[in-house]
Amino acid sequence: MKLRSTAVTRANSASVPMEDRVDFKYDGVSDGEQRKGGHGIPKVSMVPLVFLIFYEVSGGPFGIEDSVKAAGPLLAILGFLLFAFIWSVPEALITAEMGTMFPENGGYVVWVSSALGPFWAFQQGWAKWLSGVIDNALYPVLFLDYVKSSVPALGGGLPRTFAVLILTVALTYMNYRGLTIVGWVAVFLGVFSLLPFFVMGLIAIPQIEPSRWFEMDLDNVNWGLYLNTLFWNLNYWDSISTLAGEVENPKRTLPRALSYALVLVVVGYLYPLITCTAALPVVRESWTDGYFSDVAKILGGFWLHSWIQAAAALSNMGNFVTEMSSDSYQLLGMAERGMLPEFFAKRSRHGTPLIGILFSALGVVLLSWMSFQEIIAAENYLYCFGMILEFIAFIKLRITHPSTSRPFRIPLGTVGTVVMIIPPTILIVVVMALASFKVMAVSILAVLVGFALQPGLVYVEKKRWLRFSVREDLPTLPDSSPVATEEETTSLVV
Secondary structure (H helix, E strand, O other): OOEEEHHHHHHHOOOOOHHHOOOOOOOOOOHHHHHHOOOOOOOEOHHHHHHHHHHHHOOOOOOOHHHHHHHOHHHHHHHHHHHHHHHHHHHHHHHHHHHHHOOOEOOHHHHHHHHHOHHHHHHHHHHHHHHHHHHHHHHHHHHHHHHOOOOHHHHOHHHHHHHHHHHHHHHHHHHHHOHHHHHHHHHHHHHHHHHHHHHHHHHHHHHOOHHHHHOOOHHHOOHHHHHHHHHHHOOOHHHHHHEHHHEOOHHHHHHHHHHHHHHHHHHHHHHHHHHHHHHOOOOHHHOOOOHHHHHHHHHHOHHHHHHHHHHHHHHHHHHHHHHHHHHHHHHHHHHHEOOOOHHHHOOOOOOOOHHHHHHHHHHHHHHOOOOHHHHHHHHHHHHHHHHHHHHHHHHHHHHHOOOOOOOOOOOOOHHHHHHHHHHHHHHHHHHHHOOOHHHHHHHHHHHHHHHHHHHHHHHHHHHOOOOOEEEOOOOOOOOOOOOOOHHHHHHHOO
16 A cells, blocks of 8 residues: 655645645545455455444344333334334445445545545544444443353453453454454354344244233333434444445445345344244343343243353454454544554554554453443444534535436435435434433543544644655545536436
């Protein structure tokens, strides 16, 4: 990978210092260029990509139990069905369009940079990276919650702390070894993690009593826990965009992989919820994270209980390695665009972003003390902030660059896309409003840190204390494109 220093860029081209770089708009590269990769590492193909998306978003029905605790079986089932249409479908469609328009590492950061400039792009990157690291801190917690019934010593204290550290180091090493390895490991883990739920559902079918699906008590709904659980389990579709530069033929592969993963995720949630909540009397207080293993023991016995626990453990490992991949490649992409120091763009001999991996692992260790509910609420708040910028960038690019190549285009005009994102925007506002004061204060403080960090990096670049570079082969677009008429916009819809 060739990099050009920002000093050389300023001298030899129209590029300018970081604080004045408005955008690096992208017209795409050829499919051949996308297949070869300057670092000589094989690209990610369709099947591993589907399971990478699956683990970025879900990883299986582990952690959805709190939706039943918060609202009962009916609202839990309806929630996952409706939220998939309100949130997951629009986010996946936007990711498909923007990811094929900007098929490079950095993903949504590049989208926002092109539409809103480097300051807001950095804020997007900071909020989303921090949200991803917080999310990753959750998976060792979930893993230990599932196995502590078999190994009580892992329920707390030093044994739990050491277990978190050992897991983090082992899985960080897997990320270091390569994204293609992570992708095929995700395929194996995904199949292994979903199979016991398929078997448990078959066992549950003869015991189903449909009346249990309709149990609901609107006076006893924990709306904060309910919405945060649904939102956490159905978001992060855009995370795969930060790996677009590592995907084989992303213009064709990415939209298809997103559609396949969407079906896999939604069915993976609804199938065990529908079968298990009707097969047993619902005691809402029992439905906390890890409860599916208890349901398995009641329905199938110890062997199914053990299988669910093993699946939960391995699934959380899959979540961890895929999230870390997304977070670390995001930092690499930001460095390739000159938003972070050049050393973030350095790859290991396996083609992986070593510094990004280490930074992400450090964040996980530092945040692993948080509780399950605190992790979900904090990451959701920061994620919502990033999604607001993402929606604005998407609509602005639709208006200002309607003629730019979009290998996949949402079959709606500009007005239609605005209408499409209104429900998820309302959801964002509700999730942020329901956050506790503690979560809100910590999240806002984190955002303010980003506001100070970007000018600080600009100052560091000016003083030349650290080297900033822009990747040489990243194409640019003109500063503006003519705004199409309504007829032209309509004609561009695929």
